[in-house]
Amino acid sequence: MTITALPGVTDAVMNPAIKRRPAEGFTTITLIVRRFDPEVDSEPRWVDYDVDTLPTDRILDALHKIKWEQDGSLTFRRSCAHGVCGSDAMRINGRNRLACKTLIKDLDPTKPIYIEAIKGLPLEKDLVVDMEPFFASFRAVQPFLQSHTAPPEGRERLQSAADRERFDDTTKCILCAACTSSCPVFWTDGQYFGPAAIVNAHRFIFDSRDEEAEVRLDILNDKEGVWRCRTTFNCSEACPRGIQITKAISEVKAATIRRPDKIKIA
């Protein structure tokens, strides 16, 4: 059967050799996505997609365009799409980023953009990994306030501004796993607690209202605890919330040797 090409717009569709021209203001970028379908593939494979995007679009928008317009089977996680829920951490051009916080204009749109799942956690499908080992480490450090004294009658537990400031940085964590899955130690040693768990332990160890710092320090003063940190600073660089993670880890290291309230704050 001969397909008669309609004049004008359909030319590009009918004849792939004709260069597609994006609409005004849009640029065609190439996304190379490392895809994996456990029902079909034995190994992940790279698939490339051309997407028309605005410079102010995010990688998440480009992934949506692929999923909605080109291939509905592309699988990835996202919820809020505004850098709060921490669902869409992935490796963009070799670095862990949130797809919803990475703008096209901040990358080089003339070169293909490589997208793959975060490293060190079991790959389930395309950009989705099994987060259970990550959350297991998180739960293991007891990330909740523990106090054995009752709060003053009918009052909250008060805290000075300075005491609140002490752990302010580590309250920002959204549990996206960008840090833990950027850590070379975590890639090879699945037993290591990883940066995110230590960040969340730090948040309570240095909280003046909490009384179980010693228990958390005992948990982390372990062969697979804080001492596995080799200060590669990948975690600090990957954190979409800008948490100084390596600094927090080194403060926990110091707290296992000295009492937490004796550690000098830089």
Added chain:
Amino acid sequence: MVSLKPAPAPGRVPLPKAPAGTVYRGHEGMWSWVLHRITGVAIFFFLLVHVLDTALVRISPQTYNGVIATYKNPIMGLGELFLVAAIVFHAFNGLRIILIDFWSVGTRHQRAMFWIVIALWVVTMAGFAPRQLMVIISEVAS
């Protein structure tokens, strides 16, 4: 319904041959750690051989002298050059890691400290390498 997926234009984007993942693009912190590991393992194997050959002197000084004599060739000379390069980096970067862990603002200055380590390495090697190369050349010439 015509598929909207555009066929890739031929020869535009070279597709990766192996389906492996990309190398994680770390910064100074990660690469200094990689170098620290490589130099550390290299130094360990040197020390292993070094302890063994030095132990020979207690068993048989003649054999010890014989073994040491075999080291006096240009290939071992270059090996010594690499050994010193590895030890100098490992030593200076080791001090950097100690400062990261124990100096209260160490983590903030880790990047600057890495480049100081590289600068100190260059200065030290600039002192050692020419002399070592002259020794190697004089060995070849004699």
